[in-house]
Amino acid sequence: MRSAAQPDLTARASIRNAALRLFADRGPDAVTVRQIAAAAEVSPALVLHHFGSKAGLRQAVDEYVAGTFDEILEVGGRDEVLASMTSGDGASLSAAFAQVFPPDSPLPAYLRRLLVSGDPAGTTLFNRWLEGSRQLMAALDAQGLARPSRDPDVRAAFLLANDLAVVLLRDRIHEALGFDPLDPQGVQRWGAEVTSVYAQGVWMGEEQ
DSSP: OOOTTSOHHHHHHHHHHHHHHHHHHHOGGGOOHHHHHHHHTSOHHHHHHHHSSHHHHHHHHHHHHHHHHHGGGSHHHHHHHHHHHHHTSSOSHHHHHHHTOOTTOSHHHHHHHHHHTTOHHHHHHHHHHHHHHHHHHHHHHHTTOSOOOSOHHHHHHHHHHHHHHHHHTHHHHHHHHSSOTTSHHHHHHHHHHHHHHHHHOSSTTOOO
């Protein structure tokens, strides 16, 4: 066991990260405080000391996941996405998402669970990111970098759904194409084609 004398922040982060990985692998309902404590190499009492309950730990995990993804839709991150979307070297929010995934990150798997299970936390996150997508497209519109849309809300939802699909279907894409669309090399390959589709369209005869 790790010593309880370690800084609270270190122990708290270790517990949160262990919970995130177990929640991603098994689902939050199937994981116990004792299992989380064992994975974090701390006592169950220390888990409760930091988070009060399993529900409190779950809330902390959700806030951490939300904050990680929110970074790319805040002002600085949004500027990077704008640059990516207009430079032709790897557009789409999936490329930006991939930048926050360390190797073997449980974040994509946990996000899949949140979004497809009907979990209220997933609904909250989707609505938050949809608003971020609206703001991103509004910024592109204002700079003259996107065609005006007759239905900006649907456009924002469509683009967000496309990018989240890479996270939700990551394993299936990997199996079918032979590369991971969220590792650095995969993002480059995936993003190049997404850029082409978004910038040039797909159908022949389409107005450019």
